[in-house]
Amino acid sequence: MPVTQPLRRRRGILGALALIAIAVGLYWGLIVAPPDAYQGEVQRIMYLHLPSILAAYLSYFLVFIGSCMYLWKRERRDDILAHSAAEIGVLFTALTIIEGSIWGRPTWGVWWAWDARLTLTAILLLIYTGYLMLRSLIDDENRASSAAAVLGIIGFLDIPLIHMSVYWWRTLHQPPSILQPNKAPWENIAWPLLIPLLINIVAFLLLLFYLLSLRYRLGEMRDEIRMHRLEHSL
Amino acid sequence: MDLLNQTLLLLWKDLLLELRRRESLLTMFFFGTLLLFVFHFSFDFAPDKVAEMAPALLWLAFLFTGTLGLTQLFQVERENHCLDALLLSPLDRGALFLAKTFFNLLLMLLVELVVMPLFWILFNLQGWNLLPQLFLVTLLGTVGFCVLGTMMSAVTLRARARELLLPLVLFPLMIPVILATIRCMETIMRAGDLGDAWSWLRLLLGFDVIFVTVGILIFDRVIED
Amino acid sequence: MEGWSFVALAYGIVWTVIVVYLFSLKSRYKKAQMELSALRSAQAISQNDKT
Numbered sequence: 001m002p003v004t005q006p007l008r009r010r011r012g013i014l015g016a017l018a019l020i021a022i023a024v025g026l027y028w029g030l031i032v033a034p035p036d037a038y039q040g041e042v043q044r045i046m047y048l049h050l051p052s053i054l055a056a057y058l059s060y061f062l063v064f065i066g067s068c069m070y071l072w073k074r075e076r077r078d079d080i081l082a083h084s085a086a087e088i089g090v091l092f093t094a095l096t097i098i099e100g101s102i103w104g105r106p107t108w109g110v111w112w113a114w115d116a117r118l119t120l121t122a123i124l125l126l127i128y129t130g131y132l133m134l135r136s137l138i139d140d141e142n143r144a145s146s147a148a149a150v151l152g153i154i155g156f157l158d159i160p161l162i163h164m165s166v167y168w169w170r171t172l173h174q175p176p177s178i179l180q181p182n183k184a185p186w187e188n189i190a191w192p193l194l195i196p197l198l199i200n201i202v203a204f205l206l207l208l209f210y211l212l213s214l215r216y217r218l219g220e221m222r223d224e225i226r227m228h229r230l231e232h233s234l
Numbered sequence: 235m236d237l238l239n240q241t242l243l244l245l246w247k248d249l250l251l252e253l254r255r256r257e258s259l260l261t262m263f264f265f266g267t268l269l270l271f272v273f274h275f276s277f278d279f280a281p282d283k284v285a286e287m288a289p290a291l292l293w294l295a296f297l298f299t300g301t302l303g304l305t306q307l308f309q310v311e312r313e314n315h316c317l318d319a320l321l322l323s324p325l326d327r328g329a330l331f332l333a334k335t336f337f338n339l340l341l342m343l344l345v346e347l348v349v350m351p352l353f354w355i356l357f358n359l360q361g362w363n364l365l366p367q368l369f370l371v372t373l374l375g376t377v378g379f380c381v382l383g384t385m386m387s388a389v390t391l392r393a394r395a396r397e398l399l400l401p402l403v404l405f406p407l408m409i410p411v412i413l414a415t416i417r418c419m420e421t422i423m424r425a426g427d428l429g430d431a432w433s434w435l436r437l438l439l440g441f442d443v444i445f446v447t448v449g450i451l452i453f454d455r456v457i458e459d
Numbered sequence: 460m461e462g463w464s465f466v467a468l469a470y471g472i473v474w475t476v477i478v479v480y481l482f483s484l485k486s487r488y489k490k491a492q493m494e495l496s497a498l499r500s501a502q503a504i505s506q507n508d509k510t
């Protein structure tokens with residue numbers, strides 16, 4: 001069934017909204033907002049970092065929902081949702097790590113530190129990259145979808161456990177340090193810094209949904225192509 | 235309970251096969267021992283450092299040995315379409331999951347029972363009286379490994395590059411277990427008992443309970459012909 | 460100011476990556492669209508032949 005014009009138009013509107021929000025977020029975050037009293041200009045990276053990780057977590061939640069629904073009802077749309085959300089989740093997770101690393105260089109003096117947040121993000125990246133690899137390495141489409149769904153469920157359920165274990169590991173044995181890498185930079189955030197943060201969060205979420213809608217449609221088309229090929233090879 | 239009977243039946247079948255063919259247990263045992271040797275050559279230890287590194291090295295050895303067992307786990311069923319036969323039968327697939335998990339668990343426990351004292355001997359460690367506690371912690375960690383490992387093994391059955399893919403998807407998920415077991419073992423070796431590592435033990439138990447439950451619930455959907 | 464160079468680096472990389480991904484997505488999308496319409500018209504032709 002060909003995609004109807006209203007759907008494409010809605011996606012276009014979503015994209016336009018995302019673009020506007022991003023533009024406002026950039027302007028506010030880089031120009032209007034004052035530099036942080038302690039961290040200076042570098043703090044502006046947080047306007048990318050926090051929205052990115054939120055977008056990633058939301059994506060993985062969607063992977064979880066899609067995976068559960070797929071194992072339950074076996075409807076194609078749930079599998080397509082899970083796959084699309086995983087791909088975009090990996091994108092945002094990779095970005096989060098890059099942003100965290102760049103933020104860390106002037107703050108802690110190193111490009112990488114095994115602090116709780118960066119480590120956790122890296123683990124997330126490993127899990128969901130594994131998800132994508134799993135899908136691509138199984139040739140049978142149905143098996144690939146089922147396999148991925150299992151990983152999508154287990155991976156998401158594991159996240160709180162991984163959170164706990166990594167945080168305990170980093171806080172119980174970390175010697176007290178002046179820089180305190182485990183202290184979240186957005187704790188005790190002042191109002192002038194909160195507004196650009198919120199704007200950027202909205203912007204990233206809009207971007208997430210826009211990319212998701214595109215990727216989802218792509219998944220639907222690929223499914224249809226596959227169906228066509230199957231029918232006509234018989 | 236019917237589930238229990240089915241599980242025991244399937245488990246018995248696997249054990250009998252293993253006794254006759256002896257492919258998994260011996261390979262795992264020798265591989266685990268080989269790793270200990272390699273570790274000894276790779277790390278040049280001062281005697282006091284060994285005790286610190288012991289839990290980590292042991293667990294590395296167990297992880298790799300266990301992965302070996304996992305890739306073999308459904309090997310028997312793959313031959314002669316046995317898996318199709320099993321799935322067509324009225325057996326509860328949850329029973330298949332439990333049986334396979336227990337089977338791998340038994341294999342790993344047997345290997346660990348031998349490798350741990352061997353490790354103590356090869357690396358000249360003290361504190362032999364701590365081994366029972368350490369083994370208990372290892373047991374809990376191995377349960378977590380086998381539960382997730384069995385699911386991932388089933389799920390990657392028909393994947394290309396399966397021997398690489400299995401550890402690739404499994405190991406990141408194992409991180410809570412790895413951290414919890416090693417921290418518990420470190421505390422035991424350092425302080426003589428669990429002490430402040432109790433929360434780690436609870437995490438480990440929680441992990442096991444959660445994923446055994448999830449496994450039983452969804453294994454139905456996991457394994458298809 | 461040293462701070463700004465890190466900010467520029469971060470923002471630069473992030474938005475470049477996002478734009479690149481968007482382009483890759485759109486190109487995959489177009490390819491799929493073309494393939495799909497080709498398949499559909501081939502199907503329509505073969506159905507016409509049958510009737």
